[in-house]
Amino acid sequence: MVGNDIAKDLRILELVDDILGRNRDEFLRELYLEPLSREEAAVFRLMVFQDLMINDVYRMVEGFVERIRESERLIQLKEEAYDQHKVGLHLDAALTYIDAVESFYNGLRAIGPRSEGLKQFLNYLEQVINSPYFRSMKERAREAKETRDRIIIKVRFVEDGVKVSKYNGDGEDLTALVERTFSIFKDGNGEEVKWIKSTGDMTHIHAAILEGAFRFYREEYEILRRFMEDFPTVIDEGVRSFAREVEFYLTYLRYMRRIMERGYTFSIPSFTRDGSMHVKGFYSLLLVKAGKAVVSNDIDTDGARRIFVITGMNSGGKTTFAISLGQLVYLSTLGLPVPAVEARLPFFTSIMTAFPTEEDPRESLSRLEHDVVRALNIIKRANDTTLVIANELFSTTTSDEGFQLSKLFLSELNNKRSYCLFITFIPKVASLEFTISLVAMPSPEDPEKPSYRIIPGPPPKEYMAVRIAAKHQLLYDDLRRVVK
Amino acid sequence: MIQFDLLRMGDSSKISIADDLRVDLELDKIIAVASNGDKLISETWSNMLLLRNSSEDVMRYRQEAVRDALANRDVIIKMYSIARDTIERVKRDVFILLLRTDDPPAVARETSRGIRILLDGLEEMLTLLKSSPSFSSTAFREFVSSFTANINDQFISSARGVASIFDTSRENITFSVKIGSSNYLKDPVLLVPREGGSFLSRILSLGKEYTYKLDPRDEAGPRIIYDIKKWVLHRSATVLLRSFNDMMKFFEDLMRQLSFYVGVINMSDFFARIGLPQTYPEVNPGVFAFKDLHCLSLAISTSSKPIPSTLSINASDSFAILITGANRGGKTTFLKAIGQALLLARAGIFVPAESFTIPTSGAVYTHFLRGEDRALSYGKFEEEVKRFRGFANFLRRGDFVLMDESFSSTNPIEASVVAENVVSALVDSGVNVAYVTFLQDFIYNFTRRYGERAVLLVPERLKSGERTFRLVRGSLQPGYAMDLWVKLSSNPSKEQH
Numbered sequence: 002m003v004g005n006d007i008a009k010d011l012r013i014l015e016l017v018d019d020i021l022g023r024n025r026d027e028f029l030r031e032l033y034l035e036p037l038s039r040e041e042a043a044v045f046r047l048m049v050f051q052d053l054m055i056n057d058v059y060r061m062v063e064g065f066v067e068r069i070r071e072s073e074r075l076i077q078l079k080e081e082a083y084d085q086h087k088v089g090l091h092l093d094a095a096l097t098y099i100d101a102v103e104s105f106y107n108g109l110r111a112i113g114p115r116s117e118g119l120k121q122f123l124n125y126l127e128q129v130i131n132s133p134y135f136r137s138m139k140e141r142a143r144e145a146k147e148t149r150d151r152i153i154i155k156v157r158f159v160e161d162g163v164k165v166s167k168y169n170g171d172g173e174d175l176t177a178l179v180e181r182t183f184s185i186f187k188d189g190n191g192e193e194v195k196w197i198k199s200t201g202d203m204t205h206i207h208a209a210i211l212e213g214a215f216r217f218y219r220e221e222y223e224i225l226r227r228f229m230e231d232f233p234t235v236i237d238e239g240v241r242s243f244a245r246e247v248e249f250y251l252t253y254l255r256y257m258r259r260i261m262e263r264g265y266t267f268s269i270p271s272f273t274r275d276g277s278m279h280v281k282g283f284y285s286l287l288l289v290k291a292g293k294a295v296v297s298n299d300i301d302t303d304g305a306r307r308i309f310v311i312t313g314m315n316s317g318g319k320t321t322f323a324i325s326l327g328q329l330v331y332l333s334t335l336g337l338p339v340p341a342v343e344a345r346l347p348f349f350t351s352i353m354t355a356f357p358t359e360e361d362p363r364e365s366l367s368r369l370e371h372d373v374v375r376a377l378n379i380i381k382r383a384n385d386t387t388l389v390i391a392n393e394l395f396s397t398t399t400s401d402e403g404f405q406l407s408k409l410f411l412s413e414l415n416n417k418r419s420y421c422l423f424i425t426f427i428p429k430v431a432s433l434e435f436t437i438s439l440v441a442m443p444s445p446e447d448p449e450k451p452s453y454r455i456i457p458g459p460p461p462k463e464y465m466a467v468r469i470a471a472k473h474q475l476l477y478d479d480l481r482r483v484v485k
Numbered sequence: 486m487i488q489f490d491l492l493r494m495g496d497s498s499k500i501s502i503a504d505d506l507r508v509d510l511e512l513d514k515i516i517a518v519a520s521n522g523d524k525l526i527s528e529t530w531s532n533m534l535l536l537r538n539s540s541e542d543v544m545r546y547r548q549e550a551v552r553d554a555l556a557n558r559d560v561i562i563k564m565y566s567i568a569r570d571t572i573e574r575v576k577r578d579v580f581i582l583l584l585r586t587d588d589p590p591a592v593a594r595e596t597s598r599g600i601r602i603l604l605d606g607l608e609e610m611l612t613l614l615k616s617s618p619s620f621s622s623t624a625f626r627e628f629v630s631s632f633t634a635n636i637n638d639q640f641i642s643s644a645r646g647v648a649s650i651f652d653t654s655r656e657n658i659t660f661s662v663k664i665g666s667s668n669y670l671k672d673p674v675l676l677v678p679r680e681g682g683s684f685l686s687r688i689l690s691l692g693k694e695y696t697y698k699l700d701p702r703d704e705a706g707p708r709i710i711y712d713i714k715k716w717v718l719h720r721s722a723t724v725l726l727r728s729f730n731d732m733m734k735f736f737e738d739l740m741r742q743l744s745f746y747v748g749v750i751n752m753s754d755f756f757a758r759i760g761l762p763q764t765y766p767e768v769n770p771g772v773f774a775f776k777d778l779h780c781l782s783l784a785i786s787t788s789s790k791p792i793p794s795t796l797s798i799n800a801s802d803s804f805a806i807l808i809t810g811a812n813r814g815g816k817t818t819f820l821k822a823i824g825q826a827l828l829l830a831r832a833g834i835f836v837p838a839e840s841f842t843i844p845t846s847g848a849v850y851t852h853f854l855r856g857e858d859r860a861l862s863y864g865k866f867e868e869e870v871k872r873f874r875g876f877a878n879f880l881r882r883g884d885f886v887l888m889d890e891s892f893s894s895t896n897p898i899e900a901s902v903v904a905e906n907v908v909s910a911l912v913d914s915g916v917n918v919a920y921v922t923f924l925q926d927f928i929y930n931f932t933r934r935y936g937e938r939a940v941l942l943v944p945e946r947l948k949s950g951e952r953t954f955r956l957v958r959g960s961l962q963p964g965y966a967m968d969l970w971v972k973l974s975s976n977p978s979k980e981q982h
Binding site for chain 1: 486487587588589592600635636640643644647650657658659660661662663664666667668669670674675676677678693694695696697698699703705706708709710712713714715716718719720721722723724725726727728730731732735
């Protein structure tokens with residue numbers, strides 16, 4: 002299970018809530034909060050995604066799951082229903098299931114999935130369909146349905162009850178009569194009378210009407226009843242569990258769609274073995290969700306240097322950059338497509354974060370002390386497949402001391418060959434020779450505004466606060482000329 | 486469907502500044518006389534006077550119908566009261582509120598009752614139209630022929646029969662039904678009920694019918710049955726409701742359209758009482774002329790004939806009438822009289838004049854000074870500019886803009902520049918202007934530049950110095966003040982002694 006700090010700092014719970022949408026399935030939720038420990042498992046999932054990202058495959062799987070669920074729902078309804086309804090519910094559960102399985106099998110086989118996951122399931126379905134039980138269930142269900150379709154009855158409500166008889170087609174359609182009579186006043190449209198019922202469709206009254214029907218259609222009833230008796234089990238266990246598990250993929254694909262509708266891309270990550278990391282055009286899912294302007298960024302290393310030091314203007318997008326990449330890495334460890342144009346990166350086995358915390362007056366440690374404790378804990382657990390994201394660590398001391406602490410921390414991580422995004426206001430940290438310096442760039446049109454682009458380069462030479470002071474003639478020379 | 490269009494309102498959109506027009510031209514006074522307390526007439530007149538679009542054809546069509554209505558006033562008033570009484574009875578006897586619910590049996594019951602009342606109304610209307618003298622106007626002739634083509638005694642009796650089924654047999658509905666998926670009932674078809682049946686046929690049906698009797702303690706049963714009735718009846722209820730609504734709409738449309746003519750009858754009576762002349766306006770490109778035009782709202786307020794105005798100008802091009810001169814000289818009344826007559830003319834109604842000829846049937850816009858506070862302020866000036874800008878987008882060639890002291894919330898020098906910009910632009914674009922103004926720079930420059938197309942009117946003053954409250958053509962005397970200055974300064978003694 003993902004750790005609390007990381008979940009909070011990288012806003013993972015928020016992300017998972019967005020992915021789940023209205024679905025509140027705890028089983029799914031736990032899957033999204035459980036990073037995989039083995040690369041092969043992630044690759045297995047990503048291959049399934051590759052298949053499902055083909056629109057036809059996706060629609061087919063989604064339709065299949067919906068119908069399996071519909072069949073399950075009918076069977077559940079059967080538990081509480083009157084006998085007259087039971088036979089019908091059972092038949093329709095079977096009809097729904099048979100059609101779902103067959104059309105999914107034929108459709109998917111025609112397309113030809115490439116992933117192990119779907120191939121295996123296709124083979125399994127083949128066995129199900131060819132089993133004698135399935136075959137004869139199909140034949141008998143068709144027959145039962147045709148029989149039921151022949152039934153037509155006349156119902157009359159009288160003062161104290163209901164009268165049912167066989168309908169011989171001798172009545173006149175009253176609605177049509179009304180329509181004909183008033184045709185000169187009909188301009189073709191108008192309001193629709195709604196009917197909202199407060200009672201169910203399978204009540205004792207309905208059962209009584211059906212009972213009346215079956216009195217006159219005895220043989221038809223027997224066919225329905227025998228079908229239920231002869232085929233007590235409708236849904237195959239393997240099919241049922243596939244429908245449940247594939248929801249993990251469908252839910253995420255639906256989420257991807259919502260994001261992609263706004264013009265963003267997802268890609269299947271590939272895992273590098275040489276320590277290199279190459280992520281192109283990644284972006285913040287949370288900002289997309291919030292409908293804000295979203296700028297995408299890149300990050301690159303051949304694997305020799307793994308410590309990224311990020312400096313630059315305030316509100317320049319540094320934290321967003323770090324959280325976005327952190328989320329991307331997190332999603333890749335679940336075997337999920339990631340929000341980027343292209344993503345080649347190591348399979349990370351752990352993500353650790355150190356974001357600024359509120360000073361807790363009850364705690365004996367100062368913020369600086371707290372930072373040191375956290376840093377040391379991270380070092381203790383980090384290895385060469387760890388991503389560390391540290392935001393303004395050691396910022397509550399002098400910049401010289403902050404630099405010294407940063408240097409110690411980062412050197413240790415470098416020695417462990419860990420990866421790190423280190424956001425800091427101390428420019429000197431970026432000059433450490435084992436780091437890659439990234440800088441938040443101002444907008445080219447208006448240097449006082451951020452561009453949200455984070456690119457390789459040295460920390461800025463000019464500070465924004467100084468520029469603003471100059472604009473308002475508050476620098477030394479200005480004040481000298483004014484103050485006489 | 487009974488087709489008729491007594492008003493030719495077109496898309497019926499209003500002039501963009503309808504509310505301003507209503508206030509500036511005192512339309513409420515006119516509407517009150519026409520409506521004589523009838524809210525519907527008041528609404529219709531208000532719509533008709535403020536319509537964005539009109540045309541010579543539409544004006545003629547309505548003028549013809551107005552003449553026809555005055556000639557057949559008793560029939561018009563009777564038709565109006567049949568429509569009104571029918572609608573009122575429906576509203577009294579039918580639980581209209583139930584028609585908006587999701588309760589088809591209730592809807593079927595209430596609409597069938599309503600339909601029977603409406604059928605009574607149709608029958609009464611049919612009788613009246615059968616025995617009435619024939620109309621002469623296209624509008625009313627078309628109505629009568631469409632009505633009698635659709636409504637006859639046979640329709641009325643069969644419709645009554647069908648409507649009554651839903652009143653008497655609603656408790657005992659009969660329908661056929663099939664069994665669908667999950668053994669739900671599906672495809673219900675409501676059937677025409679069979680009356681009782683003979684003793685023999687009841688004997689024969691014994692054993693062929695399954696009976697389920699409700700347990701007296703079964704509380705849910707009746708509710709479920711009612712829900713099934715809702716389901717079975719909802720299509721019929723929809724058809725009944727639509728038929729009911731359409732029949733209601735027929736009466737409402739008819740009543741609304743007739744209300745215009747009832748208002749015309751009322752207005753004609755008012756003209757007769759006060760002794761106002763009554764003329765049907767003509768459209769003649771190139772002429773803007775009227776003889777003895779009265780301000781109708783002033784006639785209404787004073788219950789007497791106001792002093793009329795007469796004017797005749799060449800309108801082969803668009804023009805601007807500039808009205809200036811001392812206060813209380815009848816300038817604004819003149820502007821209102823023109824505006825009201827233009828609106829009445831466009832609506833197809835007679836106007837209080839001996840004659841009235843307009844070059845186009847263009848729309849009328851007003852830009853009148855607001856409020857009593859005459860202090861100059863750029864805030865107010867900006868408001869004026871915005872208000873003008875607000876309707877400027879809607880102006881079209883041939884429209885009329887009536888301005889009363891526009892742009893006087895800033896000093897006259899700069900206001901003149903604005904006024905000249907505005908009025909020149911309008912006139913050059915083919916829009917006619919009538920403008921009460923004191924902006925001397927503007928008047929001077931504009932009349933010089935526009936010659937014949939600028940008509941300057943000033944209050945008449947007799948040689949005795951007495952005011953007549955009539956406007957007459959005047960002219961500015963440029964250099965008059967200078968002359969006076971020269972005169973006074975060169976010969977001071979004469980003035981002093």
